[in-house]
């Protein structure tokens with residue numbers, strides 16, 4: 284073999300050639316097959332949303348996944364690497380809604396049938412794969428795409444049913460009503476962790492209103508309550524004060540009303556912060572107000588309603604030290620009113636419209652201001668004040684979120700919290716401080732997990748219900764398609780809604796109907812250790828020999844996402860942690876330190892970076908920075924360029940060599956001899 288001067292090739296060309304060669308030779312597949320199944324090194328791949336596009340963060344974890352897999356392959360272990368897709372849930376539905384021009388959940392079932400909508404969802408999940416494959420291939424990562432598990436596969440979904448029933452029978456899943464964060468546009472609850480994960484708080488300016496609630500009795504007194512959510516006033520059923528706070532009775536423009544003494548000077552101001560002409564008549568303890576009744580602002584909600592209650596959460600720092608209670612729309616309020624046997628009044632439908640009263644049919648966000656203004660005009664409120672506050676918005680549609688009482692299915696996290704904390708202690712993390720700190724705290728503070736979603740495109744919750752003639756409830760939970768067939772006489776090709784929802788059956792003379800809810804897609808991705816193998820219906824040994832995983836890696840946001848759902852589901856089912864070793868990476872930011880943003884165009888797409896500087900340079904930088912230690916990194920193009928410059932030194936040597944090899948006419952004989960025996964000086968040896 285002869286060498287030619289100037290035959291150096293560009294990284295872009297030879298890297299792509301290498302990938303083709305691996306493909307042609309099936310190098311990856313053979314590297315797995317050649318190693319014995321008795322020496323596995325198990326890796327779980329966290330499934331990205333199929334509708335997302337690959338970004339720098341995916342390439343970071345993909346690089347580590349590749350390097351770790353190759354390292355253990357070289358050590359003689361069998362490292363199966365199977366890709367996974369998260370196909371379900373709101374992200375997928377929002378993607379399809381955009382494509383179909385659907386703007387609210389109401390249109391599903393009217394503008395398009397549920398059946399067609401679900402078909403569209405499925406079709407969209409098949410289309411969007413190649414961009415990922417191209418990018419991951421360009422990165423040089425060895426992973427099996429062809430046999431990728433998909434959370435929408437029939438077999439995968441059956442394992443989910445099995446898991447649900449197991450947990451239900453262990454008493455770890457229950458139905459309840461809780462105050463949840465809810466999106467009226469998408470007409471579904473959103474989990475707290477989703478809101479926290481996506482950092483969904485925005486600065487909003489909203490009307491707050493100071494409302495008079497007229498106390499019963501002949502003294503002609505009121506209490507002045509303050510609220511930043513005027514739309515909840517029609518659902519008012521109680522007023523809360525604090526026993527130990529002092530309240531002043533104010534006389535102003537012919538009205539007499541109570542305000543917490545600390546708050547008086549702040550509340551009794553006009554828009555220009557000038558004091559209003561008021562008088563303090565007397566001062567009383569909050570406990571003296573507790574127990575008094577007041578005239579309802581709108582409808583009368585019965586003898587248990589419209590009382591002044593004591594609540595620990597009442598403070599005088601904000602507002603008037605007097606809180607209006609609409610228990611259907613606030614967590615603290617709900618608990619207080621349940622405890623005090625005050626009725627919970629709901630008057631907003633799934634889409635956020637009033638179902639009764641003066642504003643029936645109107646949307647709560649649209650009449651929020653109007654309600655505040657109307658109350659002032661009618662003399663039922665002192666004033667409206669606009670407040671700037673952080674308010675949660677839906678991370679999918681951008682709409683305002685509300686809190687509301689909503690019937691849902693929960694996983695009992697409180698009951699297995701100690702077990703989860705203990706399981707976490709058996710795992711190894713890099714960096715360890717995220718295990719002992721952040722993740723430990725997330726588990727400690729976790730509420731019960733709301734598993735149900737009022738949507739269409741996800742695994743239906745396998746629960747059917749009916750009512751006996753005496754009004755008692757019958758519940759049937761299915762843990763397999765065979766059980767389903769036993770009761771319904773049907774085997775289906777597809778167990779998504781609406782097919783499943785439309786099937787009824789008789790149980791002891793009771794007609795059973797599906798509850799119409801689907802599962803949180805995080806429950807599905809958390810089930811991947813067994814669901815990817817269709818366990819326990821198939822691959823029993825395969826699953827048992829690959830649980831827990833030797834290794835998983837994702838970015839720090841997954842401490843609330845996949846890491847958490849994996850831990851919760853698998854501790855619930857198997858009583859132990861689903862991984863042994865975990866790397867948690869930080870986030871890659873743009874060079875300016877800000878989040879990479881398509882709008883700001885503050886970054887170079889990863890494919891361009893790799894084409895310009897070489898994949899090796901990009902991978903090297905990913906591995907050598909602080910990212911793999913859980914820290915963030917601001918990525919500048921020149922950093923990749925700097926690595927490329929260092930790597931080019933090797934090419935410079937090659938240039939030097941080919942130049943002289945050509946001049947001397949030196950040829951490579953085709954065999955490589957070990958030069959070591961001929962070397963005599965330490966310098967040469969080294």
Ligand SMILES: [Zn+2]
Nearest residue numbers: 466469677680
């Ligand atoms: Zn939304």
